[in-house]
Amino acid sequence: MRFLHTADWHLGRKLGGQSLLSEQRTALEQLLGHVRDQRPDALLLSGDVYDRAVPPPDAVALLDEVLSTLHSQGVPVVIIAGNHDGAERLSFLRDPLRHQQVHVTGWPGTDSPPVILRDEHGEVHIHSVPFADPVVARWRLQQDDLSSFEEAMEACLAPIRAARSPGVRHVLLAHAHVAGATATPGAERRLSASGNETVNAGAFDGFDYVALGHLHAPQEVGGHTHIRYPGSLYKYCFDEDHDKGVLLVEMDGAGGCRIETLPLRGARDVRRVEAEFDELLAFPEEFGQMDDFLSVTLRDRTHVRDAIYRLREKYPNVLEVQYLELDSPRISGSSARDARVHTPLELFESFYQEVHGQMLTFEDRVVLEDLLDDAARREQEVNL
Ligand SMILES: [Mn+2]
Structure with a gap:
């Protein structure tokens, strides 16, 4: 059998x-x-x-x-x-x-x-x-x-x-x-x-x-x-x-x-990458399949502005960016560039980063997605 x-x-x-x-x-x-x-x-x-x-x-x-x-x-x-x-x-x-x-x-x-x-x-x-x-x-x-x-x-x-x-x-x-x-x-x-x-x-x-x-x-x-x-x-x-x-x-x-x-095996892997921001952009061939789902940890000591969006131009499925160690976790205020973010999730992430000086953790993000999904579904049901 x-x-x-x-x-x-x-x-x-x-x-x-x-x-x-x-x-x-x-x-x-x-x-x-x-x-x-x-x-x-x-x-x-x-x-x-x-x-x-x-x-x-x-x-x-x-x-x-x-x-x-x-x-x-x-x-x-x-x-x-x-x-x-x-x-x-x-x-x-x-x-x-x-x-x-x-x-x-x-x-x-x-x-x-x-x-x-x-x-x-x-x-x-x-x-x-x-x-x-x-x-x-x-x-x-x-x-x-x-x-x-x-x-x-x-x-x-x-x-x-x-x-x-x-x-x-x-x-x-x-x-x-x-x-x-x-x-x-x-x-x-x-x-x-x-x-x-x-x-x-x-x-x-x-x-x-x-x-x-x-x-x-x-x-x-x-x-x-x-x-x-x-x-x-x-x-x-x-x-x-x-x-x-x-x-x-x-x-x-x-x-x-x-x-x-x-x-x-899926067509894409789910994996972590650790490197400096400039390395990632300059030598993408060294970091494996580019459309894998990635969690990126940057070795940079200072905050890289819009890192996730710039990385996504080469690695479309970067799902989170964090830093190994920042000299100063504070980041400067918002700018007109933020107008590019448009989904509620991205807006919230950007707001969170502004307030706390760090990215949402992956787990927080999952919770937030669930909440946003539920809210969207409720809204849809109300509209029906
Ligand atoms: Mn189970």
Whole structure:
């Protein structure tokens, strides 16, 4: 039995205000290429399919295209919702789709039998536990005593364990932060304000393969080769400096797994560059592919006026500029040149720089973009 395991597509994600949809499309075309080459028995997609509960239309269209291609190739797909997905929307038409070999579970506690696949050694049962924080788990499972992510996971797994057929192999899809796994700063949204968001790997005893989603760095958990995060589809922040891929899992008749990573690469990389401003403009060929998404750290000791806009003439996708160390963080006042900035984001950045003498951090920028997106959407809704 052979699976491809992937997660954290985050379709519709933006990076520094730029849509990543064409990068996501490129990565998904590669993934479909692996499907064609490997002819797996199923594709497992472990949550955060979309970046938002209400995804943009072009993200929905891209998913539609990918699922239609998989369906036309006769590859069953098993999908669970992650913390970024809207459970109800993602599992739209789940019942009829199931008969088309597209198995989507949005809510935890949904009464659904495992997806059953067969090979020459017998059956493999694929179980689904979508993302569940304690509040959602209390509501969906009608259990008032669930107060931690650990208890929520246990409550979701209990009926699965109880109904698990003996003598067959079992696979589990789950979207969770498993204790002992490594998060990437700035990559994953925190699941809980209190910080206690992990579940124990011991919860997964008895499953022959655990297809996890949530953490963006590919990794096995706690030395268990069969408990795996495949990592995200694409680099979604500058700290995600790991190679991306999809996992090919070959399961033998006893449930033993041999796992291989098949690479996924967008057309552009997401990376950091450190140099002096003049070097960057004079010798662009020394700094790699010019249309990569860049975070630039300038070694200049004094502030370079309009640095980001001037750099963008050579490197169109510079998303942030910061300084290694400035002699004086103060910058001079605004000028007529500022009239060139026009988007609300750019205006705010310019204002922020004026007031604080430094650029917005990347994380601040992401928050601001979300706020501006929400405001724009609300405005649109009011206009409708
Ligand atoms: Mn997640």
